[in-house]
Amino acid sequence: MNDPRIIVALDFNSAADALSLTNKLNPRLCRLKVGKELFTAAGPQLVEKLMLQGFDIFLDLKFHDIPNTVANACKAASSLGAWMVNVHALGGRKMLMAARDAIPQGSSTKLIAVTLLTSMDQDDLADIGLQGQPEQIVERLARLTDDCALDGVVCSALEAAHLRQLLGDNFCLVTPGIRPSGGQADDQKRITTPLQAIRNGSSYLVIGRLITQANEPLLMCQQLNAEITSLTI
Structure with missing residues (x-):
């Protein structure tokens, strides 16, 4: 079963810019993350276009509201066909359980x-x-x-090793803040390299600029996948 470990962050403000990048990528090598900026600009129509290209979509909207509102949002995201959706854990137990219950049994979300x-x-x-x-x-x-009973968390890769040990192999750890060795931290503070994140137990790596600003995004994706595979075989 194809299960790409890389999730490319589509940090763009227009559908055209996002599609310009995804046309250069291969859904067998990566999934895609659509966040607040792009979703606000382009809406669910873009998500549907990306899925038609064969990509799994992580809808990164970080729902955080009263339980009923978050539940309805999660249900809508699941109906849209999102592979993954997230909420804020700081919303508390009632909100988290309402979100969990809102996604239909048997859904792949x-x-x-x-x-x-x-x-x-x-x-x-x-x-x-x-x-x-x-x-x-x-x-x-x-x-x-x-x-x-949620599937996992978004966390820093620096925390992944401890959480993997604490919560077991089936708990999903999605780690942003991925930078190349010697790269700029930019606007994130708790960061690490792709290889270290995998060693630490990350399930999926959210990678933005390293791929989106590469001269050859597909080649960068292939190189990163080769490095990841070398650690997991």
Whole structure:
């Protein structure tokens, strides 16, 4: 069964720019992430076009609202055919369980929760009144997510090894903040390289600029897949 580990972040503000990139990619080598910017600009019509190209879509809209509203949003995302959809774990137990219950039994849509954004550090946590180190809060939210029977979490690859040990092999760990060795951190603080993320136990790597800004995006995808495969065979 084909199960690409790379999820390409389509961080664009128009359907045309997104399709210009995806026309150069191969759905056997990667999945795609559609986030708030692109979804707001292009809507579900673009998601449908990308699925017609053969890509699995991670709808990264981070739902965080009252339980009924989040449940309805998750149900709509599943009906759209999203391969994966996410919510904020900080929405709490009732919201997480409502989201889980809203996705029909037998649906192939994976439901995961965001623990802490990879842009946040200790100072940010203090600003909003969260006590503890980032890794402690991530562990608490990941345990809650698992307890509510969701499929996994979005987390930093730096936290993946601990969470893999804690929550087992079947718990899905989706890790953004992936940068090449010696690369720029840009707007993220808790980052790591693709190879280290896989070693740490990441299930899927969300990769943006490394692929989207490459001179040959398909070649970059092929190279990254070859490196990942060398660690998993």
